[in-house]
Amino acid sequence: MSKKIAIIDEDQNICRFLSESLKLKGYQVEVFNSAEAAQETIDAGKFDLALADILLPGISGLELCRNLRNAEATATLPIILMTAFQKETRQINAAREEFGANDYLLKPFTLATLHERIDKLIGVPATRGPARQLHVEGDLAVTPLPALLHNLYTLQATGLLHLERGERRKIVYVKDGYPIFVRSNLIRECLGKMLVHDGLISQAQCDDSLQKVKESGRLQGTVLIEMGLLTPEQLHRFLSRQVTEKLLEAFGWTDGSFRFLQGKDFKSGVTSIELSPAMLILQGIRRYFSDTRTAELLAPHRHHYLVQTENPHYRFQDLELNRRDAEVLALCRGGFTLEELLAQFPLSHRELEQFLAGLLTAEILESREAPVVQAGEEDLAVLHQFADTRELRQRILADYARLLSLDHFALFEVTRDAGADEIRRKYFALAKKYHPDQFLQKHLSEDLTAKINELFRHIGEAYQVISNPKSRQDYLDQISGRKKERQQDVTDILQAETAFQKGMVFLRAKNYPEALEAFSWAVKLSPKEPEYLTSYAWAKFKAYPGDRERLGESMQALQHSLDLNNRLDRSHLYLGYLLKQEGREREAEKQFEMAIKCNPRCTEALRELRLINMRRTRPDGGGLLAKVFKK
Incomplete structure (x- = not known):
C-alpha cells in the first residue's frame, strides 16, 4: 500500500497544488485546513508523514507538532513544517529542537524541493502515480486571480494557466512562478483593434493592414511599419503593453474557472510581460x-x-x-x-x-494581531545598476563565481563569531541585490536566470545555516569540503567568459578562424549560454564560406541558442542571414522581423527588410517601406 501524507494549510489552493503533485508521485494524500480538523485523524496513526504550515487558524502548526509528539501513536511521525516568515528563525529552531519537527520549508519553494525532502524522510513511493503532468483545476470565484498568481509564485511553478469565463479564453505562460506571456481569444485584444482603440491608427488603416497580412503572410506589426504608421520602437512598446493588458483584463473576472498544466518546455512570443x-x-x-x-x-x-x-x-x-x-x-x-x-x-x-x-x-x-517593532534598514546596500546586457552578464558571472566560492561567513563579510543582528543586516543587503525581480526586465538567458536563482537560494540557505548556533557549528566542521566541491564549476565559468571575450576581439578584427576557436572553447565550458552559441555559430559561418555542412551546423547552433533565449536580436539576425544564403527568403524575412521585435534599433535587420521589400516592389520606389526609409 502507498504511503499516506496529511497536508495541513489554511490556503485551499496551495493544498490543491501540493496534494495533486504528491498523488502524481504515488502518495495517498488527505487535506485539512486547520490543526483542529487534522488532529484526531492523524492521532489515529493512519499517516506516514504530516506537512503543516506554521501559521494556522486556531492551533498553530508548532502546537500541532508538539501535540503529535506527545501522542504515543504519532510520537515518531515525520513532520515537515512550512512557513513564509523569515523572522520565524527562532520558531524554526524551536520546531526542530523543542517541538520535534523533522524539517521545515521556507516559502516560496518548488514542488521538486518538497518531493526531495519527503523522499529523504519516508523514502520514494513503491509505486508511482498516474503518468501525467500536474493538472490543477479550480473556480475563480473561490480562488481569485491575484491569489492564484501568488500561489504559482510561491511554488515557483512552470506551466500553462488556462483561464475561462463564458466564451472568453486566455492562456498564461508561467515560468518559475512569473507570468511571461498571454494568448487570448478576445478580438478586441488583438494588435490592430487595440491600436485603433488607442487612436494610433484608424479602422480603415487597420483593415488595409489586415488585407496585406493575408496577401503576404507577414506579421501585422511589420506591415504597419512598412505602411509608415508605426516605428519599430512604437511597435515594441505597444506589444509589451498589449501582452500585459491581456492578463490584467482577467483581474476583472468575478467568476470563471482555471486549469494549470505543469510543463517545462514551451515557447512564448518574443514580447513578454516584464512586471513582477x-x-x-x-x-x-x-x-x-x-x-x-x-x-x-x-x-x-x-x-x-x-x-x-x-x-x-x-x-x-x-x-x-x-x-x-x-x-x-x-x-x-x-x-x-x-x-x-x-x-x-x-x-x-x-x-x-x-x-x-x-x-x-x-x-x-x-x-x-499584536504590534511589533521592526528594525530600520538605512544601512542596507543600494542595488547596483548595470550599464547594459553584456556588462550585466559579465557582472553576474563574476559575482556568481566569486560568491559561490566563498564560505558562508565570507559571503556575508562577517567573522565566524558574528552576532545575529550583524548577520541579518548583511543578509538583507545581499538578498535585495540578487533578488530575481531585480533582473526581470534585463532579458537574461535561461542559463543566467538559473544562476541568479541559484545564487539567491544559496544566500538564503547560507543565512539559515549560520544564524543557527547548532547548524553553524556543523557547517564549520565541514566548511573546507564544500569549497572544493564548487571550485571546478567556478573555474569553468570564469574560463568560459574569458574565452568569449577573446573571441569577440578576434571577431571584431574579422579573424574568424581564431574567433571560432575561442568561441568553441567557451561553448564547451558553458554550453547553455545563448550568446556564446550565437557568436560561435556566426564565426563558424564566416570561417567556412560556401561550406554547406558548416552552414547547417551554424543554423543548428543558432536555433539552439534561440531555444534557450529567443530575445537575442543577434541570433535572429544571423539566422536570417544564413537563411538568406540558402535562398529561403520568406523564412529569412521572419527572422529579421523577430530581430526588430527584440531590438527596435537593429539597423541591420531593418536594412535587410528594406532590401527584400525593394525586390518586391516597383522600380519607381513606391514600395511599402518607402515612407519609413525616405526620412
Whole structure:
C-alpha cells in the first residue's frame, strides 16, 4: 500500500497544488485546513508523514507538532513544517529542537524541493502515480486571480494557466512562478483593434493592414511599419503593453474557472510581460477590482498591525511605487493597524485600500494581531545598476563565481563569531541585490536566470545555516569540503567568459578562424549560454564560406541558442542571414522581423527588410517601406 501524507494549510489552493503533485508521485494524500480538523485523524496513526504550515487558524502548526509528539501513536511521525516568515528563525529552531519537527520549508519553494525532502524522510513511493503532468483545476470565484498568481509564485511553478469565463479564453505562460506571456481569444485584444482603440491608427488603416497580412503572410506589426504608421520602437512598446493588458483584463473576472498544466518546455512570443507577480497583482487590483472586492480582501486584516515581511523573496519583489505609496509602505513597521494607516490619509482612502490589498495578497506585508517593532534598514546596500546586457552578464558571472566560492561567513563579510543582528543586516543587503525581480526586465538567458536563482537560494540557505548556533557549528566542521566541491564549476565559468571575450576581439578584427576557436572553447565550458552559441555559430559561418555542412551546423547552433533565449536580436539576425544564403527568403524575412521585435534599433535587420521589400516592389520606389526609409 502507498504511503499516506496529511497536508495541513489554511490556503485551499496551495493544498490543491501540493496534494495533486504528491498523488502524481504515488502518495495517498488527505487535506485539512486547520490543526483542529487534522488532529484526531492523524492521532489515529493512519499517516506516514504530516506537512503543516506554521501559521494556522486556531492551533498553530508548532502546537500541532508538539501535540503529535506527545501522542504515543504519532510520537515518531515525520513532520515537515512550512512557513513564509523569515523572522520565524527562532520558531524554526524551536520546531526542530523543542517541538520535534523533522524539517521545515521556507516559502516560496518548488514542488521538486518538497518531493526531495519527503523522499529523504519516508523514502520514494513503491509505486508511482498516474503518468501525467500536474493538472490543477479550480473556480475563480473561490480562488481569485491575484491569489492564484501568488500561489504559482510561491511554488515557483512552470506551466500553462488556462483561464475561462463564458466564451472568453486566455492562456498564461508561467515560468518559475512569473507570468511571461498571454494568448487570448478576445478580438478586441488583438494588435490592430487595440491600436485603433488607442487612436494610433484608424479602422480603415487597420483593415488595409489586415488585407496585406493575408496577401503576404507577414506579421501585422511589420506591415504597419512598412505602411509608415508605426516605428519599430512604437511597435515594441505597444506589444509589451498589449501582452500585459491581456492578463490584467482577467483581474476583472468575478467568476470563471482555471486549469494549470505543469510543463517545462514551451515557447512564448518574443514580447513578454516584464512586471513582477507582485506588480501585476497590484495593478490588477487597482484597475479592475471593485470597492466591494477590495474590502473582502482586507476584511481579515482591518484591525491587525501591518508589517513588512522578513522573507526577502516576497519583500523585495519589484514594485513601481509613487511617492504616497512609498510613504505608506515605510509606515508598515508593525506599529499601526490597517485602519489607523488609512485614517492618516483620508483623501486617498480608496487608492490606499487597493494598494494595501495588493501588498497583503503578494505577502509583501503581513498582518499581526499584536504590534511589533521592526528594525530600520538605512544601512542596507543600494542595488547596483548595470550599464547594459553584456556588462550585466559579465557582472553576474563574476559575482556568481566569486560568491559561490566563498564560505558562508565570507559571503556575508562577517567573522565566524558574528552576532545575529550583524548577520541579518548583511543578509538583507545581499538578498535585495540578487533578488530575481531585480533582473526581470534585463532579458537574461535561461542559463543566467538559473544562476541568479541559484545564487539567491544559496544566500538564503547560507543565512539559515549560520544564524543557527547548532547548524553553524556543523557547517564549520565541514566548511573546507564544500569549497572544493564548487571550485571546478567556478573555474569553468570564469574560463568560459574569458574565452568569449577573446573571441569577440578576434571577431571584431574579422579573424574568424581564431574567433571560432575561442568561441568553441567557451561553448564547451558553458554550453547553455545563448550568446556564446550565437557568436560561435556566426564565426563558424564566416570561417567556412560556401561550406554547406558548416552552414547547417551554424543554423543548428543558432536555433539552439534561440531555444534557450529567443530575445537575442543577434541570433535572429544571423539566422536570417544564413537563411538568406540558402535562398529561403520568406523564412529569412521572419527572422529579421523577430530581430526588430527584440531590438527596435537593429539597423541591420531593418536594412535587410528594406532590401527584400525593394525586390518586391516597383522600380519607381513606391514600395511599402518607402515612407519609413525616405526620412
